[in-house]
Amino acid sequence: MREMMLAGVVLKLKQNPVLEYGMLPPYGLVGYFVIGFEVPSYPVYFSTSPHDTPTHWRQRIFFLNEPIQVQTGPLLCSSSISCFKNKDS
Structure with a gap:
């Protein structure tokens, strides 16, 4: 199984589409x-x-398993992301 990990990922949100456009929180x-x-x-x-x-x-x-709550601001999260091939594909 191939896997990739990204460390120190920083996500920024320039505008809040949930509040501005009445959309559901991101999944x-x-x-x-x-x-x-x-x-x-x-x-x-x-x-x-x-x-x-x-x-x-x-x-x-x-x-995402559960939606995340978002708001406009300088930092959405700072974390890591792991990517790997689906066992069924």
Whole structure:
């Protein structure tokens, strides 16, 4: 089983969609990554951001067992995220 762990993850909320748009609290988070390999002869950079050129990599959805309460502010949480392949796939 492949696993990835991200430590020191910081999530920030610029606006509160639950309060502003009457939506339900979030049952998941969507993430993407930006990466660069600084090889002097051939530097490589790419992003899976929805704002950049699409690649075969995609954004990821992190489903939550319970919804989280959110509010606008400088810090939503600072924690770690573990990703691993589903045993059924």
